[in-house]
Amino acid sequence: VRFINLNYQPVAWLGDRVRLLDQTRLPHEEVYLELTDYRDVASAIKELKVRGAPAIAIAGAYAVALGTRHVQAPSPSAFLEKLNGIISYVAATRPTARNLFAALERLKTVAAGDNSPDAITKSLAAEAIKIHREESAATARISRYGAGLIKAGWTVLTHCDTGPLAAPDYGTALGVIFKACQQGKNIEVLATETRPLLQGARLTMWELQKAGVPGTLIIDSAAGYFMKTGKVDCVITGSDRIAANGDTANKIGTYTLAVLARENNIPFYIAAPASTIDMSLKSGAQIPIEERDPSEVTGIQGVSLAPEGIAAANPAFDVTPHQYITAIVTDKGIVQKPYTTGLKALFREVPAQ
């Protein structure tokens, strides 16, 4: 059993403020932000200072808890109206990840259960902390379930960043890898850089380095080369939203990896908490795909890469149809085909909170 340092927190609640590790400054600077205005937390989510579907859900919940503390309202109904405004503001940050909306729904339910603004404010903070704890506990279970799929000596390819930065405390896909390493399995990681915002190069490589797990960085379009030349034993990624049929939205490029994996007979796994699953969507066609600013494509960190005035498109996610997915690892267990019944069973066995 190997010690792996996962001793850092992307989001923390300090009672009257939210502390965020500014992930846009990584890997070169480790800067913590302490925010007292919920709008600043929302901006931080929009600007990817905090990212990863579970971390966004936690930060978003804390943003609401923070915002509620400062609401001045003449009546309980005026208070609730302002609270709903805060929730809508936070919900408008990023459209694709399901976990944020699941967290905000929970806060709405809690708010409806109390009467006085003071009681609601306290309950919301308590619920946000509970969401944080549950998401954290979920990553421990995901990593344990998932590690069973990973064999000693494997090279595992992953995309984007899915470590503790994205999903405290263990991570999702990267958590599975870390757990396999903790179990003493020697694992090598191939990490795609993940253009445009380079979460793989900046964050996954930082997390692997911190954990002491051997990793090699490759450009996104080299993944096929390494799969075809027999260098990859499995692919595992996180997810931002999973439809009831198993179709999975994740960072742009994930669909491509899934197609390449199937073409090369390599297992392709998704690792995500059950809060990522959206049983209200029949298929991935209904998942909204965030379009981000074209400047993320035409430049990198202030360096202009393309001629002035050209057009660029920047979809931030894609949908991997369920048939390409070997298994979905959740905190409630591993789901395999057929996903429609498997995912439904997940929610029957352990009722959602």
Next chain:
Amino acid sequence: VRFINLNYQPVAWLGDRVRLLDQTRLPHEEVYLELTDYRDVASAIKELKVRGAPAIAIAGAYAVALGTRHVQAPSPSAFLEKLNGIISYVAATRPTARNLFAALERLKTVAAGDNSPDAITKSLAAEAIKIHREESAATARISRYGAGLIKAGWTVLTHCDTGPLAAPDYGTALGVIFKACQQGKNIEVLATETRPLLQGARLTMWELQKAGVPGTLIIDSAAGYFMKTGKVDCVITGSDRIAANGDTANKIGTYTLAVLARENNIPFYIAAPASTIDMSLKSGAQIPIEERDPSEVTGIQGVSLAPEGIAAANPAFDVTPHQYITAIVTDKGIVQKPYTTGLKALFREVPAQ
């Protein structure tokens, strides 16, 4: 019929020096280098100041012509020995593209046919100019043949840069697109940025902008998203080497595009001069793949993207198995499956020079 400005030359022979448009400075600066030492031309090839399989062949041929002018040798055999040294030096720049080796073979044959160093020096310059003219003429034929495959209203996805910068005068894959536009077909281009060196973002977008052809830049890993959502009518790329069975080496990422195209029932075309075809190789498994410096992956234009001290891998090419290729467009005609007989027939019909 539409006018398209292709009035720029990546390589020119000025009699006693070689002029190169420094492609590493594009798109922001248009800088021409005038080189008198063949080793500087070789360095320019290595550093991708001139790139694209046909342009490399032309620049390499001129480098030899240039180097030969300065050889001091006491005897014809000493002269030939030094000439062979120059050819080997130029050949050692980049291992994957076939066209350079084909050009150098032609120069060796020419050198063997003359006796005096003076005559050889003159013949080599004449042969290099002939190679340049033939490669240029080949692109005109490729673009004409290929344009027949492209329908009005199509969106064409392409990878890396294959315009006149890579293959004077028309380009290969991009030449096909330009020719279709000249024929009055309205075509939209989706250009992948082509990490790590961003030939798509920097060069294809510059060539499209100059030509007035509408293009949209996307990250490499978004190609699958656009294919799957029905936005791509065909994919066309260039090639650096084609084996006798049709297996095709091209810029890293091309294999991935071919797999995605087949998965989405989209035609996938290769456009390349016959000098790219290496009938001595039975399959793509024999094509050497250039591994470039990991710093191209860990940084972009001087900006460090990843933590210090991490490992990165940087294969510059991949091989697309022939079964994924709908057709190979050459200057000698369009070849379809089965490629083994089709490519052989190409060389029977029109004997190689």
